[in-house]
Amino acid sequence: MSEFVKNLMSQVKAKNPSEPEFHQAVYEVASSLSLVLEKHPEYRKEKILERIIEPERVIMFRVPWVDDQGEVQVNRGFRIEMNSAIGPYKGGLRFHPSVNLGILKFLAFEQVFKNSLTTLPMGGGKGGSDFDPKGKSDGEVMRFCQSFMSELFRHIGPDTDVPAGDIGVGGREIGYLFGQYKKLRNEFTGVLTGKGLNWGGSLIRPEATGYGAVYFAAEMLATRNQTLEGKKCLVSGSGNVAQFTIEKILHLGGKPLTISDSNGYIYDEAGIDYAKLKFIMDLKNVRRGRVNEYADKFKTATYVALDPSVDSNPLWNHKADCAFPSATQNEINGKDAANLLKNGVYVVSEGANMPSTIEAIEQFLDAKILYGPGKAANAGGVSTSGLEMSQNSLRLSWSREEVDQRLHNIMKSIHKTCVETAAKYGTPGNYVNGANIGGFVKVANAMLDQGIV
Numbered sequence: 001m002s003e004f005v006k007n008l009m010s011q012v013k014a015k016n017p018s019e020p021e022f023h024q025a026v027y028e029v030a031s032s033l034s035l036v037l038e039k040h041p042e043y044r045k046e047k048i049l050e051r052i053i054e055p056e057r058v059i060m061f062r063v064p065w066v067d068d069q070g071e072v073q074v075n076r077g078f079r080i081e082m083n084s085a086i087g088p089y090k091g092g093l094r095f096h097p098s099v100n101l102g103i104l105k106f107l108a109f110e111q112v113f114k115n116s117l118t119t120l121p122m123g124g125g126k127g128g129s130d131f132d133p134k135g136k137s138d139g140e141v142m143r144f145c146q147s148f149m150s151e152l153f154r155h156i157g158p159d160t161d162v163p164a165g166d167i168g169v170g171g172r173e174i175g176y177l178f179g180q181y182k183k184l185r186n187e188f189t190g191v192l193t194g195k196g197l198n199w200g201g202s203l204i205r206p207e208a209t210g211y212g213a214v215y216f217a218a219e220m221l222a223t224r225n226q227t228l229e230g231k232k233c234l235v236s237g238s239g240n241v242a243q244f245t246i247e248k249i250l251h252l253g254g255k256p257l258t259i260s261d262s263n264g265y266i267y268d269e270a271g272i273d274y275a276k277l278k279f280i281m282d283l284k285n286v287r288r289g290r291v292n293e294y295a296d297k298f299k300t301a302t303y304v305a306l307d308p309s310v311d312s313n314p315l316w317n318h319k320a321d322c323a324f325p326s327a328t329q330n331e332i333n334g335k336d337a338a339n340l341l342k343n344g345v346y347v348v349s350e351g352a353n354m355p356s357t358i359e360a361i362e363q364f365l366d367a368k369i370l371y372g373p374g375k376a377a378n379a380g381g382v383s384t385s386g387l388e389m390s391q392n393s394l395r396l397s398w399s400r401e402e403v404d405q406r407l408h409n410i411m412k413s414i415h416k417t418c419v420e421t422a423a424k425y426g427t428p429g430n431y432v433n434g435a436n437i438g439g440f441v442k443v444a445n446a447m448l449d450q451g452i453v
Contacts, residue, residue, distance in 0.1 A: 002034045004044075012053060019102025021329060025109050025354060026053055028361070032436035035425040040444075046452070048444045052112060055105065057081040061151040063129055065144045068137055077148050079127035079155055079163075082108035085446040088159055089125030090115055090382060090389075092166030095173065099130045103329070107166075107353055111382070113439030114375040117414045120386035125161055127152070133168050134288075145176035152177075153184045158191050158392070164385045165194040167328065170240065171206070190392025193385035197397075202388035204403040205381075210244030210351060211404070212380015212411050213324055213372075217349035218252060219415035220370040220431070229253035232320040234345070236260045236313075237327035238284050238291050241351040241378070245324045246277050258315050260327060261291045263306055265315040270300035312336050319343045326351035334359035341367050350374035365430060376414050376435040383410045 005027070012026050030049065037044050059079040067073055078101065081089045091111040094104070104126045112124030129148060133141050156163060165174055174194045181191055188200075195201035204211070218228055231254045235242050238259040246256040255271040259280060268276070276298060283289045295303035304314055312335040316323065323345050325331055329352065332340070337360035340348070348364060349372040350356065356364070356373075364371040384407055391397055398406075418434030421441075427433045 004037065005030045005034060008049070011050075016102070016105070019105060021106040021354070022102045022109065024330075024358060025106040028354075028358060028432070029109070029113065029436045029440070032433040033440055035427070035433065036437050036441065039425075042448065043444050046448060048447055049440075051447065052083055052440075052443065053109070055080050055082045055108065056084060057155075058101070059127075059152075059155050060101070063131065063144065063148045063151070065140070065147045067140050073144075075129050075131040075144070077127070077129045077151060078104050079152060079161070080104045080108040080125055081155070081161055082124040082126070083112045083443060084123035085443050085450060086116060087121035087123045088157075089161035090122035090164070090385065091124055091126040092128075092164045093169045093173075093177075094126070094128035094166040095131045095133050095168030096128070097130055097132045099128045104128060106329070110353055110375050112443060113436060114379045115382055115386075116439040116442045117376060117417060117435060118379050118383045118386060118410055119413055120383065120410075122382065122386055125163070126166075127163060128166065128169070131168075133173065138172070141173060142176045145173055146180040149177045149180035150184065153181050156181075156191055158189045158389070162190070162385070162389060163192055164382070167239070170194075171196060190389055193388040195388070200388075200392055202384060202391055202403055203398070203400040204407060205384045205388055206240055207244040207247070208384035208407055209241045209378050209381030210246070210326065211248045212383065212407060213241070213245055213326070213349045213351040213377045214248035214252060215380065215408055215411040216372045216377040216415055217322060217324070217347050217370075219412060220347060220349070220372055223419070224370070227252065228322070231255065231322050231347075232257055233322040233324060234258050234315060234318060234320045234340075235324045235326055236265070236315055236331060236355075237325075237352065238280060239326075241381075242324075242326040243277065243281055243284070245326050245351050246272055246280075249324075250274060250277070254322070257318065257320065259291055259294070260315055263290050264292060264304050265306075265313075266291050266294045266301045266303050267315070267318060268294075268298060268301040312339065316340050317343065320345050322347040322349070324349055324351050325355035327355065328352055329354045330357050332356040332360045334363065336360060337363040341369070346370060348372065349377040351378050353378065361432065365432065368429065371431055373432050373435050375439060376418050376431060379414055380407055380411055383407060
């Protein structure tokens with residue numbers, strides 16, 4: 001660790017105690033940026049990185065709502081407006097019991113660099129609540145969303161801050177949030193992305209994060225003159241990102257083998273085909289069931305329940321070529337990374353945000369596998385959100401093919417930036433350095449132009 005990084009991390013930990021995910025995200029970026037800060041002393045002089053680490057604004061508020069039994073419930077709401085140097089704040093809302101200030105700050109910090117890489121004019125932000133939509137009725141979710149938006153609406157707008165969905169926030173939640181915003185502001189405007197198709201949404205938006213992660217993997221494989229055809233793929237999660245990761249793997253000829261949820265995972269040696277994927281989508285999106293039902297339905301699959309006492313995830317301990325972590329942060333630890341490498345995995349494309357620990361990332365880099373970090377590999381979701389914003393501004397709706405082509409081109413552009421930047425700073429093939437430096441430089445230059453604000 002360089003002296004600069006060591007001193008910086010001491011300050012970050014002192015200022016932001018009890019926020020380990022935020023410390024991890026800052027450390028991962030700062031470690032890469034030592035290379036660029038040596039070549040550009042003006043970034044050090046103007047304290048650019050120190051300013052990016054400090055959010056421009058943190059909004060925290062209470063969210064009272066009434067459940068179906070008439071009981072008053074109280075949750076906590078957040079919005080982290082991290083950096084607006086290159087455009088309005090942009091980033092998802094997460095509704096999950098694990099949500100706290102540190103997790104949202106890490107997500108907002110990552111979002112700054114991810115959004116910069118997309119080539120679109122978007123700053124970085126993130127928000128959410130410790131509310132758990134799982135097991136709640138539509139009425140309860142609606143009442144919570146309306147209460148949440150009754151405070152959030154003061155702080156967002158199409159040219160200020162444009163939230164989207166994340167874990168626990170899908171089409172249902174975005175609809176309720178948008179309806180309340182429209183009522184309070186008396187205006188129909190593109191303030192949220194991930195909207196319904198018949199009221200301002202974009203085709204391909206639900207698919208975009210998963211599709212983008214697979215497009216990025218395909219670009220990485222192309223550097224070795226390979227394709228996804230016939231590759232065995234491990235996928236974690238069973239929500240939006242995982243479902244469409246599986247769909248795009250199938251489009252490109254790969255063979256997905258796994259899905260998971262918070263109770264456990266299934267391994268299907270025969271592969272998850274289109275018919276099985278259709279079952280998964282109905283199970284998770286309509287019936288809101290658990291993945292163990294997949295193993296009851298398809299006899300080629302085995303189900304393994306989650307064992308919290310084990311220090312690794314057996315999902316990552318199967319023979320495969322590619323891994324697509326698509327569930328949540330830090331789902332691949334050092335032991336999981338060792339198992340992936342031992343089982344022949346040489347492509348990791350992150351659909352989730354920061355799903356690999358620092359120890360896991362170091363193993364991937366040491367092994368020189370094709371490792372696409374989340375801020376590059378999963379940027380397809382926010383890229384298509386940016387395209388939705390463009391369509392809203394133009395009062396147009398592009399075709400499915402046009403949006404998918406634009407998404408594919410953006411993922412190619414992000415890959416090219418990562419490859420060229422990594423090589424420029426003396427670490428060819430290191431996508432972590434390529435993504436971190438590539439995302440940072442654009443934001444840093446905009447901040448230099450705009451003065452000390």
